[in-house]
Amino acid sequence: MDILLSTSVWDPKAWVEGLSQSELVGKIYVWPTEEDLSNVQALFVWKPLAEGVIEKLPNLKWISSLGAGVDHLMTDPQIPRNIPITRIVDPNLTTDMTNYVMMSVIMHQRNFRLLQQNQQKSHWERITYNKLRVGVMGLGELGGHLAKQLYAAGFEVSGYSRTQKQIEGVKCYDENQLDTFLSELDVLVNLLPITPKTVGILNYELLSKTPKGCYLINVARGNHLVDNDLIKLLDENHLSGAILDVFHQEPLPNDHPFWAHKKITVTPHVASVTSPESALKLLKENIDRLVNETPLLHQVDLNRGY
Structure with missing residues (x-):
């Protein structure tokens, strides 16, 4: 499975290194990139998601927030309503x-x-x-x-x-x-x-x-x-x-x-900060679930917004 990471806030290095350890993960792209993203099936994102990202992902099957919050996805008009969205519960x-x-x-x-x-x-x-x-x-x-x-x-x-x-x-x-x-x-x-x-x-x-x-x-x-x-x-x-x-x-x-x-x-938004080491365990579990077509963990209710 190919993955796109999009975060302008955090250094993607730890996320890329952690995800690369999964045998189910193919290529990992980091936004912005000019590479062909047509095989990407999973988008992992922390706010804000840049304009035009979704339209470059014709085979997208799953979007995950890289934090507990999903409001940045719920309010983004470019996010499709037919694709499952998950959040980090850590x-x-x-x-x-x-x-x-x-x-x-x-x-x-x-x-x-x-x-x-x-x-x-x-x-x-x-x-x-x-x-x-x-x-x-x-x-x-x-x-x-x-x-x-x-x-x-x-x-x-x-x-x-x-x-x-x-x-x-x-x-x-x-x-x-x-x-x-x-x-x-x-x-x-x-x-x-x-x-x-x-x-x-x-x-x-x-x-x-x-x-x-x-x-x-x-x-x-x-x-x-x-x-x-x-x-x-x-x-x-x-x-x-x-x-x-x-x-x-x-x-x-x-x-x-x-x-x-x-x-x-x-205080500068430090009450609870996502740690790649612990959050990657959940992402890898959901990668396995997506590949095996079983329900994703911590999926967001699109009607309730959380």
Whole structure:
């Protein structure tokens, strides 16, 4: 099977070397290329996919995102609707995301920002802290694992998803109970998939339904958040702060107000980063499945968008 790799973000070397070890893989091309791609059956891509790639692949049978996110494929008009799309589901990605959010929750709980300020002033102050109520929006692979680990760490945890879920120790709400879910939080974590229904969901109206002093953690996608609405709620002291790892435009422009806002912590999309070593195991398994005409693992539901 011939494969085309298309990623302008990552060095393709590790991916090419790993895929070459499979006996089922023939030639591996890296975009951009002027070579004949008519025999390519699989496209592995991380955003953005360059214009004109798909039309050079007349025998394409499968597209895989090289990360957990697939929104860059769902919203790309050049992606055919009749070709299966898969995403990376990797235990390392899940663990990394959970660790990042746990770190963020605990740093907020223990008031690390104030502790750092006190250190700069050589000021000794033992700051007390309270048990927090943490709500996770999105209870899929990443959110479900996070909710379980937060509960195990002693937090009071609730979760929101489109359909009702059951997770031990976690109070779960469905799409008809969103207001109730929001009303009982000290920290709101967004791990929703990005779909037409969830674009801009973190807006003034929704975030205003959280209790005064709630803290926001957005690690899903930048276009879930209405930036100006967040700033307004922070300046009005309704929200106490936010840690943001994803943005509408990445890298975040130098003049964006998030950089200088005293209540916002910015990290450069590092909460969970795909590792070729672990992701290649799944890609090779799906290569075997495609060759043997068995169902691909972690295929995206095109109607739901994730």
